[in-house]
Amino acid sequence: xxxxxxxxxxxxxxxxxxxxxxxxxxxxxxxxxxxxxxxxxxxxxxxxxxxxxxxxxxxxxxxxxxxxxxxxxxxxxxxxxxxxxxxxxxxxxxxxxxxxxxxxxxxxxxxxxxxxxxxxxxxxxxxxxxxxxxxxxxxxxxxxxxxxxxxxxxxxxxxxxxxxxxxxxxxxxxxxxxxxxxxxxxxxxxxxxxxxxxxxxxxxxxxxxxxxxxxxxxxxxxxxxxxxxxxxxxxxxxxxxxxxxxxxxxxxxxxxxxxxxxxxxxxxxxxxxxxxxxxxxxxxxxxxxxxxxxxxxxxxxxxxxxxxxxxxxxxxxxxxxxxxxxxxxxxxxxxxxxxxxxxxxxxxxxxxxxxxxxxxxxxxxxxxxxxxxxxxxxxxxxxxxxxxxxxxxxxxxxxxxxxxxxxxxxxxxxxxxxxxxxxxxxxxxxxxxxxxxxxxxxxxxxxxxxxxxxxxxxx
Amino acid sequence: xxxxxxxxxxxxxxxxxxxxxxxxxxxxxxxxxxxxxxxxxxxxxxxxxxxxxxxxxxxxxxxxxxxxxxxxxxxxxxxxxxxxxxxxxxxxxxxxxxxxxxxxxxxxxxxxxxxxxxxxxxxxxxxxxxxxxxxxxxxxxxxxxxxxxxxx
Numbered sequence: 263x264x265x266x267x268x269x270x271x272x273x274x275x276x277x278x279x280x281x282x283x284x285x286x287x288x289x290x291x292x293x294x295x296x297x298x299x300x301x302x303x304x305x306x307x308x309x310x311x312x313x314x315x316x317x318x319x320x321x322x323x324x325x326x327x328x329x330x331x332x333x334x335x336x337x338x339x340x341x342x343x344x345x346x347x348x349x350x351x352x353x354x355x356x357x358x359x360x361x362x363x364x365x366x367x368x369x370x371x372x373x374x375x376x377x378x379x380x381x382x383x384x385x386x387x388x389x390x391x392x393x394x395x396x397x398x399x400x401x402x403x404x405x406x407x408x409x410x411x412x413x414x415x416x417x418x419x420x421x422x423x424x425x426x427x428x429x430x431x432x433x434x435x436x437x438x439x440x441x442x443x444x445x446x447x448x449x450x451x452x453x454x455x456x457x458x459x460x461x462x463x464x465x466x467x468x469x470x471x472x473x474x475x476x477x478x479x480x481x482x483x484x485x486x487x488x489x490x491x492x493x494x495x496x497x498x499x500x501x502x503x504x505x506x507x508x509x510x511x512x513x514x515x516x517x518x519x520x521x522x523x524x525x526x527x528x529x530x531x532x533x534x535x536x537x538x539x540x541x542x543x544x545x546x547x548x549x550x551x552x553x554x555x556x557x558x559x560x561x562x563x564x565x566x567x568x569x570x571x572x573x574x575x576x577x578x579x580x581x582x583x584x585x586x587x588x589x590x591x592x593x594x595x596x597x598x599x600x601x602x603x604x605x606x607x608x609x610x611x612x613x614x615x616x617x618x619x620x621x622x623x624x625x626x627x628x629x630x631x632x633x634x635x636x637x638x639x640x641x642x643x644x645x646x647x648x649x650x651x652x653x654x655x656x657x658x659x660x661x662x663x664x665x666x667x668x669x670x671x672x673x674x675x676x677x678x679x680x681x682x683x684x685x686x687x688x689x690x691x692x693x694x695x696x697x698x699x700x701x702x703x704x705x706x707x708x709x710x711x712x713x714x715x716x717x718x719x720x721x
Numbered sequence: 722x723x724x725x726x727x728x729x730x731x732x733x734x735x736x737x738x739x740x741x742x743x744x745x746x747x748x749x750x751x752x753x754x755x756x757x758x759x760x761x762x763x764x765x766x767x768x769x770x771x772x773x774x775x776x777x778x779x780x781x782x783x784x785x786x787x788x789x790x791x792x793x794x795x796x797x798x799x800x801x802x803x804x805x806x807x808x809x810x811x812x813x814x815x816x817x818x819x820x821x822x823x824x825x826x827x828x829x830x831x832x833x834x835x836x837x838x839x840x841x842x843x844x845x846x847x848x849x850x851x852x853x854x855x856x857x858x859x860x861x862x863x864x865x866x867x868x869x870x871x872x873x
Contacts, residue, residue, distance in 0.1 A: 399829055716846070720839070
């Protein structure tokens with residue numbers, strides 16, 4: 263493959279990833295912190311800025327996820343995410359060892375109509391509507407974490423493998439979509455080898471390990487969206503045909519196979535939420551925060567309806583018109599507006615990711631110092647484990663944030679325009695038509711960038 | 722390579738001009754007395770608009786619980802209890818938007834209790850918008866001149 267650097271060519275990397283205890287060891291560590299976060303949420307101080315659950319989940323974990331893991335390491339978080347672990351261990355009746363026999367579940371089949379990310383879209387939106395509450399109340403955060411782990415266990419009892427991760431997890435949906443941009447991938451070295459290999463151990467499993475828990479056949483893997491980087495296939499492949507590669511940023515955005523309406527909506531929802539959060543949480547308008555914070559039920563109802571309407575109607579509606587204009591200008595008469603809508607929506611993926619990173623800079627830099635005091639006093643009970651309890655709230659480089667946001671947003675805008683041009687060129691007859699077709703989407707992207715800039719830099 | 726980059730040179734020059742060109746002060750500096758009331762989880766007024774060079778005298782008061790006033794970019798950090806007032810004085814010598822935030826844990830939405838000081842002319846925003854326009858135009862010119870390179 264072009265422009266790829268295989269990391270698994272190094273024996274120590276491969277040996278480490280093929281060790282069956284690799285993922286369970288990481289899972290046990292993250293499960294410890296996950297349970298600890300729940301305990302601090304339930305039993306610690308209700309003051310969010312002094313509680314481990316809020317600071318380490320919504321600032322430290324979130325910053326690591328959106329600024330580091332997703333852009334550079336794809337679904338690396340899914341590799342170490344503890345939420346599906348108890349359910350998976352229950353299915354296998356084992357943690358590290360490969361037990362012979364089938365998985366212990368009720369063996370129901372996941373409905374065909376739900377084999378997409380619509381559930382994840384709606385789950386994310388449901389959480390997003392309550393985000394002001396979830397992000398600021400330790401006990402609510404703890405309930406959300408508990409609900410997620412219980413849902414994962416419940417689904418593991420009924421269905422085989424990681425149905426929760428693949429089709430339900432509200433976080434996994436956007437991690438998968440944004441992983442299209444990541445600089446890391448797991449792919450087969452030679453697709454023909456997989457095609458010719460009759461036993462398909464990576465799917466069925468063998469004495470070395472289980473079949474892919476993400477229900478993926480690596481031989482046909484062309485995009486990062488559904489690969490949880492659990493490295494199970496690396497363990498079971500008898501043909502030495504699986505590699506983990508470094509690659510250029512955004513390599514999957516141009517893969518036509520797998521593009522779908524649910525993912526297009528995910529891209530729009532994520533973009534809309536980044537804009538809305540920037541306005542609601544970082545803006546100066548106290549009344550909006552009050553409404554989002556459920557000061558009264560009618561106020562919250564208006565906020566929630568507006569939130570949903572912007573996410574599912576307004577922004578998609580405007581983008582639909584944009585796609586219709588693109589179709590006309592690019593001379594794509596034989597392609598439906600829906601198809602163009604889906605295709606060009608993938609240009610919103612880098613824009614959305616950059617928008618989320620820019621949004622995160624605003625509060626991660628400013629509030630990151632809480633982590634030091636919380637580390638010493640995770641429950642807010644007056645402990646001073648590491649002597650940092652009284653470390654004062656100290657905004658980190660607040661002057662630099664605006665400059666970083668400008669650079670990021672402009673780079674994201676340029677990159678997204680190039681991507682949309684390349685996407686349209688996949689169908690347009692000539693370069694000139696693709697160029698014209700890119701104009702409406704570029705207008706949309708520019709309007710989005712302007713809105714971000716206005717929210718971050720103008721009064 | 723040179724051929725590909727050549728059309729972008731005017732854009733890069735313009736970008737430098739937009740990013741670095743000095744802008745003269747338009748309005749005469751004045752002294753502004755502003756009362757800012759902090760309450761869970763907002764400041765009133767939420768946005769302060771002043772001109773570069775203005776002397777700002779803020780009388781800070783708290784309506785419900787103890788609040789803080791940390792002003793990004795100016796390093797000001799004051800606290801006020803209900804029933805008290807705090808005088809904050811500074812010269813708005815830096816242009817742009819600067820958030821002021823509560824620096825005393827005051828309730829669940831404390832990390833998002835934010836107000837804005839806009840010091841005109843807001844050059845940061847104006848320059849960013851200018852650079853955005855240039856970026857879009859430059860990208861389209863590049864795509865027009867180098868359609869094949871963009872596809873690689």
